[in-house]
Amino acid sequence: MKNNEEWTQPAPRQRFVDLNCDFGEGYGAYTFGHDDALLAHVTSVNIACGFHAGDPHTMRAAVEMAARAGAAIGAHPGLPDRLGFGRREMAVTADEVYDLTLYQIGALDAFARAAGSSLRHVKPHGALYHMTGRSAELADAFVRAVQAYQPSLLVYGQWGSELLRAADRLGVRGVSEIFADRSYQADGTLTPRSEPGATLTSAEESLQQTIGIIEQGKAKTSGGAVIAIQGDTVCLHGDGPHAAAFAAALREGLKSAGIGVRPPQ
Template identity: 65%
Template sequence: MNDRLDSTTGSAAVKAVDLNCDFGEGFGAYSFGQDDELLRYVTSVNIACGFHAGDPHTMRLAAEKSLAAGVAIGAHPGLPDRIGFGRREMSITASEAYDYVVYQVGALSAFVQAAGGRLSHVKPHGALYHMAGRDQEIAAAVVKAAADIDKRLLIFGGSGSLLLNEARRQGLGAVSEVFADRTYLADGTLTPRSQPGALLASTEAAVRQAVSMATEGKAYTASGDEIPIEAGTICLHGDGPHAAAFAQSISSALLVAGIALRAPQ
């Protein structure tokens, strides 16, 4: 997000960034991540919609907890691959992508409305996220699905991705997402998890990158080189053993750096 001029004082308002986390990714008797602790630090959540994770009960509870915490709620639709947690690419048509997204976003939107809230954004999960970031037809189908449900929905996508370009083309708000704990390739895409150095090994390194992305628009490759990036929202993964402490460190560092934390509008 860019600096804005405060109309009452005439001074430049502080920069702001959103902190988001994937949320409600358990199902049945199984829990996953540190959802309750992360709610203390994030400003947006992306709730699993039942394909890669989540179920009706989990979705309802996640929506209610998020509304009580005052965070913005987004849908996190994925591929129908629960065993692979939605991280394995599938050969799907644009029509199938559209149907998958409408089905999942529509279901979560109903739970959010029933709890007295409104869905704020859509962020594809895992393999679908990466497919929509580089495949024009899949990107168009994902955005059209969101637009057909509610044209006010924002689209979260990777910085510089086709998904964000398509969101803008179809008239939806586009929010550029970056990752505090992942390294990047020289072209601005994430280092694949299968490659060495894909994940930043320490909290200190992730905090350094988060602050750099928010204040300078720079991220890092696995070799330590800087690359330009646009940070509208920073994703905090909640599946590590120290996820809550990690989130606390990043949110505190951003505030110390003069970055306000708030959900995109």
């Protein structure tokens, strides 16, 4: 550098995070969540594929809505348990996990292709999410199904889970997920919904947890301890009464903190 040249500090690198939400979870005459309102704030959607929720009509409508909004489309396969909304564990084998995952990805992809769009990621729903997060065998089966269908698809899984380890072993790109509206336990897992404090009801509390994870790699547990945690995508649940306002506040808060939002690149 010449003496008469003024040195300027390089601009800080822009930080980005993906905001995802579960989507298209109605079926038949029933609708759930706030899909229209959430699309204004999220960058990725996880669309129910007909097992825990969804049907051919809702799947088509959800795909078309997401495509028009420019949101990245993901398949959200779950266990075949409508009565329990896919949140009850079932004694499924690894082969069954492989088959039900492959089946649901293919079903949603048909609608994505018909809409002139494509799938970007796959994220297990509910009990299947937690089961593949704990079991290496079930995680391998899930990732093998994704890989067999389309190896370039991303797998969304919880930070530190067996699902992300399986993705790494099998050469599929895993995306670490954190939760804006759920509290954590000391082992990094989510506080069970049956326990007090499992869900964060304050938008400010949710924002601080999210920013803390993104900027510092830390989160406070429901018991007050601090744990190490990292994430590239933030899950927002869309079935609460204030889901849209919650999402808007989170996105605006991230913007104010200098954190941009976009799907994983």
